[in-house]
Amino acid sequence: MQNPPVQASSASIDKPALVRALRQLLPPEAVLERREDLRPYECDGLSAYRELPLVTVLPETVEQVQAIMRLCHRRGVPVVARGAGTGLSGGALPHRQGVLLSLAKFSAILSLDLDRCVARVQPGVRNLAISEAAAAHGLYYAPDPSSQIACTIGGNVAENSGGVHCLKYGLTVHNIQALKVVTIEGELLSIGGGALDAPGYDLLALLTGSEGMLAVIVEVTVKLLPVPERAQVLLAAFDSVARAAEAVGNIIAAGIIPAGLEMMDRLAIQAAEDFVHAGYPRDAAAILLCEVDGGNEEVSEHVFQVRRILKDSGASEVRTARDERERQAFWKGRKAAFPAVGRISPDYYCMDGTIPRRHLPQVLEEISRLSQHYGLAVANVFHAGDGNLHPLILYDANKPGELERTEAFGGRVLELCVRVGGTITGEHGVGVEKINQMCTQFAAPELAQFHAIKAAFDAKGLLNPGKAVPSLHRCAELGAMHVHRGELPFPDLERF
Amino acid sequence: MADQDLSNRLREQVLAAADARRPLCIRAGGSKSFYGRTPTGDPLDLGGHRGVINYAPTELTLTARAGTPLAEIEQLLREHGQMLAFEPPHYAEGATLGGTVACNFSGPRRPWAGAARDFVLGCRLINGKGEILSFGGEVMKNVAGYDVSRLMCGALGTLGVLLEVSLKVLPLPESEITLGLQIGEQQALGQWRAWARQALPISALCHDGSQCYVRLSGPPRAVSVAAGRIGGERLADKENRFWLRLREQRHAFFDTRKPLWRLSLAADAPALPLRGKWLYEWGGALRWLVAETEAESVRAALGASGGHATLFRHGDRAQAVFQPLPDGLMRIHKKLKQAFDPAGILNPGRLYPDF
Numbered sequence: 001m002q003n004p005p006v007q008a009s010s011a012s013i014d015k016p017a018l019v020r021a022l023r024q025l026l027p028p029e030a031v032l033e034r035r036e037d038l039r040p041y042e043c044d045g046l047s048a049y050r051e052l053p054l055v056t057v058l059p060e061t062v063e064q065v066q067a068i069m070r071l072c073h074r075r076g077v078p079v080v081a082r083g084a085g086t087g088l089s090g091g092a093l094p095h096r097q098g099v100l101l102s103l104a105k106f107s108a109i110l111s112l113d114l115d116r117c118v119a120r121v122q123p124g125v126r127n128l129a130i131s132e133a134a135a136a137h138g139l140y141y142a143p144d145p146s147s148q149i150a151c152t153i154g155g156n157v158a159e160n161s162g163g164v165h166c167l168k169y170g171l172t173v174h175n176i177q178a179l180k181v182v183t184i185e186g187e188l189l190s191i192g193g194g195a196l197d198a199p200g201y202d203l204l205a206l207l208t209g210s211e212g213m214l215a216v217i218v219e220v221t222v223k224l225l226p227v228p229e230r231a232q233v234l235l236a237a238f239d240s241v242a243r244a245a246e247a248v249g250n251i252i253a254a255g256i257i258p259a260g261l262e263m264m265d266r267l268a269i270q271a272a273e274d275f276v277h278a279g280y281p282r283d284a285a286a287i288l289l290c291e292v293d294g295g296n297e298e299v300s301e302h303v304f305q306v307r308r309i310l311k312d313s314g315a316s317e318v319r320t321a322r323d324e325r326e327r328q329a330f331w332k333g334r335k336a337a338f339p340a341v342g343r344i345s346p347d348y349y350c351m352d353g354t355i356p357r358r359h360l361p362q363v364l365e366e367i368s369r370l371s372q373h374y375g376l377a378v379a380n381v382f383h384a385g386d387g388n389l390h391p392l393i394l395y396d397a398n399k400p401g402e403l404e405r406t407e408a409f410g411g412r413v414l415e416l417c418v419r420v421g422g423t424i425t426g427e428h429g430v431g432v433e434k435i436n437q438m439c440t441q442f443a444a445p446e447l448a449q450f451h452a453i454k455a456a457f458d459a460k461g462l463l464n465p466g467k468a469v470p471s472l473h474r475c476a477e478l479g480a481m482h483v484h485r486g487e488l489p490f491p492d493l494e495r496f
Numbered sequence: 497m498a499d500q501d502l503s504n505r506l507r508e509q510v511l512a513a514a515d516a517r518r519p520l521c522i523r524a525g526g527s528k529s530f531y532g533r534t535p536t537g538d539p540l541d542l543g544g545h546r547g548v549i550n551y552a553p554t555e556l557t558l559t560a561r562a563g564t565p566l567a568e569i570e571q572l573l574r575e576h577g578q579m580l581a582f583e584p585p586h587y588a589e590g591a592t593l594g595g596t597v598a599c600n601f602s603g604p605r606r607p608w609a610g611a612a613r614d615f616v617l618g619c620r621l622i623n624g625k626g627e628i629l630s631f632g633g634e635v636m637k638n639v640a641g642y643d644v645s646r647l648m649c650g651a652l653g654t655l656g657v658l659l660e661v662s663l664k665v666l667p668l669p670e671s672e673i674t675l676g677l678q679i680g681e682q683q684a685l686g687q688w689r690a691w692a693r694q695a696l697p698i699s700a701l702c703h704d705g706s707q708c709y710v711r712l713s714g715p716p717r718a719v720s721v722a723a724g725r726i727g728g729e730r731l732a733d734k735e736n737r738f739w740l741r742l743r744e745q746r747h748a749f750f751d752t753r754k755p756l757w758r759l760s761l762a763a764d765a766p767a768l769p770l771r772g773k774w775l776y777e778w779g780g781a782l783r784w785l786v787a788e789t790e791a792e793s794v795r796a797a798l799g800a801s802g803g804h805a806t807l808f809r810h811g812d813r814a815q816a817v818f819q820p821l822p823d824g825l826m827r828i829h830k831k832l833k834q835a836f837d838p839a840g841i842l843n844p845g846r847l848y849p850d851f
C-alpha cells in the first residue's frame with residue numbers, strides 16, 4: 001500500500017516470553033502463535049491491508065480478558081480487538097508487535113428481558129442472531145448492516161454501524177442502553193444501566209464508534225423494538241440520478257420518514273439483477289427502494305402518498321411489492337449489491353462518505369468525472385435517505401498501478417465529501433484506511449483533542465495503535481497542503 | 497436582539513480565565529440556573545451569541561448558535577411543519593439551545609423519539625484551553641473521530657463552551673390525541689409494559705397520581721384505531737396543553753418548595769418504598785418524587801433497579817446533586833475533564849464536587 005499504517009513505536013516484544021505468560025492465563029488452544037494459525041486474522045474486510053499479529057488470543061471469560069489486558073499493559077504490548085473481521089476500514093488489522101484479541105468465543109445471548117424490551121448479549125454475538133432470538137417474542141434489534149449475518153454486536157458498537165433502516169430507527173448509538181468494557185489496565189467498567197440515561201458524562205456515546213481505541217467491549221445491552229405490524233416496500237425507476245435524488249427530498253418534505261430509503265445506479269442495478277434476479281428494471285439510470293412501516297393504517301396511507309410523490313417526481317415506473325416474498329426480493333438485490341459488484345470485477349473498493357443530500361447530483365457528477373479521469377468504473381449504492389454514499393470502485397489488483405489509482409480516486413471522493421460539508425466516513429470507520437483524510441476533515445487542535453481523549457483511557461497508547469486518529473506529524477508530513485476552512489493547517493508544526 | 501457571532505470575544509474570555517485560573521460560570525438565558533450544584537465563577541454570557549445559521553428542512557437538519565432562544569427555533573421549525581422531537585422543556589422564558597443540550601433535557605416524547613443527545617449531529621465549542629473546535633457535522637451519519645458532540649450533552653458545560661449545535665429535526669406528527677384512563681399507578685405500570693411490546697403510535701405516557709394519560713401521534717386513521725384499542729376517554733387537549741404543562745413543570749404536582757427528586761430507572765421497576773408524592777412519566781422510566789427524604793435513603797431505595805437519582809430542584813445544592821459515580825468511572829471522568837479543561841475553569845463543581 002502507498003501509506004502503510006503507522007505502527008506504535010513499541011520496541012520489539014519478546015514473543016516467547018509473552019506466549020508463556022499468556023499460556024498461564026488461558027488454556028493452550030486459546031493462544032495461537034504459529035504462522036498458519038495466525039493467517040485467518042491477518043486482515044478484515046479491507047483485505048488490501050494485511051499484517052500478522054505476534055499472537056492471537058481467544059479468551060472466553062471477562063476475567064481472562066482482564067488478565068490479558070493487565071499483562072499487555074504491564075509489558076507495553078499493543079492489543080487489537082476483533083469481532084467478525086467484516087470491518088471495511090482495516091480497524092481490526094493486527095499489529096505486528098501486538099496481541100490480537102478475538103472476541104469470537106463471547107457468543108452467548110445472556111438474557112432477553114421482555115418486560116424491558118432489552119437483550120443483554122456478549123460482544124461476539126452476531127447482529128442478526130439477536131433479532132432471530134427476539135423474533136419469537138415479536139421483537140427485533142433495529143440496526144441492520146448489510147453484513148448482519150456475520151458481523152458482531154461488539155464490532156457494531158465499535159464502529160457505530162448503521163443499516164438500511166437507520167433513517168427512521170437510528171444507528172447503533174441510538175439502540176444500545178448499556179455496556180461493560182475492560183480498560184487497557186484491566187479494569188471492568190459498567191456504563192449505562194437499566195435507565196434511559198445515566199449520571200455523568202455520556203460515555204456510552206463516546207465509546208460507540210471509538211474503533212477499539214478506548215476499551216474492549218465485553219457486554220452490550222441492546223434495545224429491542226416491537227416488529228412493525230406491517231412493512232411495505234416500493235421500487236421506483238428513474239431515467240436520471242438527479243431526478244431520483246430529488247424524489248428523496250420530496251418524500252421527506254412531505255413529512256414522511258420512511259423506514260428505509262435506498263438508491264442504486266445503473267451499474268449497481270445490473271450487477272445485482274444478474275446476481276440475485278431481484279426483478280429490478282435493468283434499463284433504469286437509478287432506482288429507489290422506499291420502505292414504509294408501522295401500523296396497518298399508517299402504512300396504507302404512506303404507501304399511497306409515497307407512490308404519488310414518486311410519480312410526481314418523474315419516476316418512469318413505481319412498483320409496490322405485492323407480498324412478503326417480493327418485498328424480500330427487492331431488498332435482496334440491495335443487500336447483495338456489494339457481492340454482486342464483486343462478481344463483475346476482480347476487485348472493488350467500497351467508499352463510505354456522507355454528504356448533505358442536496359449536493360447528491362453534483363457529487364455524483366463529479367464522481368463520474370473522476371471515474372473517467374482515473375479510467376476506473378464506479379457502481380453507486382447508497383443510503384439515500386441520510387446521504388450516505390457507497391461508491392464501489394472497480395479495479396484489478398493484479399494490474400500494476402491499479403490499486404494505487406483506486407486509492408487516489410477514493411481519496412479524491414472523500415475530499416469531495418468534506419468539501420460539500422459532509423464527512424469522510426458515515427458508518428465504516430476510519431481505521432487505517434481513512435487515516436490520511438482525517439487530516440482533511442479535522443484541524444490540528446481537533447486531532448489533539450482526540451488524542452487527549454484517547455490518553456484519558458489509554459495513556460500508553462496500546463489499544464489499536466495507529467488507527468482512527470492520525471498523529472499531528474503524520475498530517476504535517478503528508479504535506480497536508482489541504483487548506484482547511486481557509487487556513488493553512490498545522491502552521492506551528494515543523495515540516496521535514 | 498439581533499443575531500451575532502461572539503465566538504472570538506468568548507474565546508478571549510476563556511483564554512484570559514485559563515491564564516488567570518479563574519473559574520467561569522457559563523450562562524445564557526438563565527432558565528436552568530436552578531439545575532446542578534451551585535454555580536460559581538465569573539459569568540461567561542452566551543446570551544448574545546445567537547442566530548440560526550443553517551436550516552435545511554428537506555435535509556432534516558438545523559444549526560444554530562448556542563445562545564439562540566429555543567422558542568425561536570421551535571417557531572421556525574413549526575412554520576415548516578417540523579419539530580425538535582425530543583420536546584425539550586424550557587423551564588423559563590430565556591431557554592436557549594446551548595443550555596438545553598448542555599443539560600440533555602428532553603420532554604414527554606423521549607422514550608419513543610430519543611433524548612437531546614440522540615438528535616445532536618455536531619457542535620462547535622471552545623475547550624478550556626481557549627481553542628475553537630468543530631466535531632460531527634450537519635449530516636445524519638458521521639463516524640470520523642470520537643463522538644465529542646454527544647459527549648457534550650449532559651456535561652453541563654464542564655468540558656467546553658458550546659458555540660454552535662447541529663441537530664436532526666423531524667416532521668410534526670400529522671395528528672395527536674390524548675386519552676385519560678381512570679386507573680391507579682400500579683395498574684398503569686403493568687399496562688405500559690404490555691403496550692411497549694405492541695407497535696402502537698404512543699408518544700407520551702404519564703400518571704400524575706390521579707389518572708393515566710396517553711398521547712398518540714401519527715396519521716389520523718392510525719391514531720384513531722390505536723385509541724380504540726387502548727380505550728379510556730378522549731380528552732379535549734388539542735393544543736397539547738396537558739403535556740406542555742407537564743413538560744414545563746407547571747402541573748400542580750410541581751408546585752412545591754420541598755426537594756424535587758428526578759429518578760431515572762428501568763421502566764418496569766416496581767414502585768419504590770419511599771414516602772412522598774409521586775408522578776410517573778416516560779412509561780415508568782422517569783419518576784418524580786417530592787419528599788424531604790435524605791439523599792442517601794433515596795439512592796438506597798433505588799437499590800438494584802439500575803437507576804439513578806438527581807436532586808432536581810430545591811434542597812441542598814452543595815451536596816451531591818447527581819448520583820455519585822463508582823471509583824472507576826469517576827477516574828475516567830476526571831481524566832476527561834483534564835483532557836478538555838486542564839485549568840479546571842469551565843463550570844467547576846457544577847456536576848460533581850471533584851472537578
Ligand SMILES: Cc1cc2nc3c(=O)[nH]c(=O)nc-3n(C[C@H](O)[C@H](O)[C@H](O)COP(=O)(O)OP(=O)(O)OC[C@H]3O[C@@H](n4cnc5c(N)ncnc54)[C@H](O)[C@@H]3O)c2cc1C
Nearest residue numbers: 083084085086087091145146152154155158161162212217
Ligand atoms: C458486505 C459488507 C457489508 C457491510 N455493510 C455495512 C452496513 O450496511 N453498515 C455498516 O455500518 N457497516 C457495514 N459493513 C461494515 C462492517 O460489517 C461493520 O463495521 C461491522 O460493525 C464490523 O463488525 P465486526 O464484528 O466484523 O468487527 P471487526 O471488523 O472485527 O472490527 C471492527 C472494529 O471494531 C473493533 N472491535 C471489534 N470488536 C470489539 C470489541 N468487542 N471491543 C472493542 N473493539 C472492538 C476492532 O478493533 C475494529 O476496530 C459491511 C461490511 C461488509 C463486508
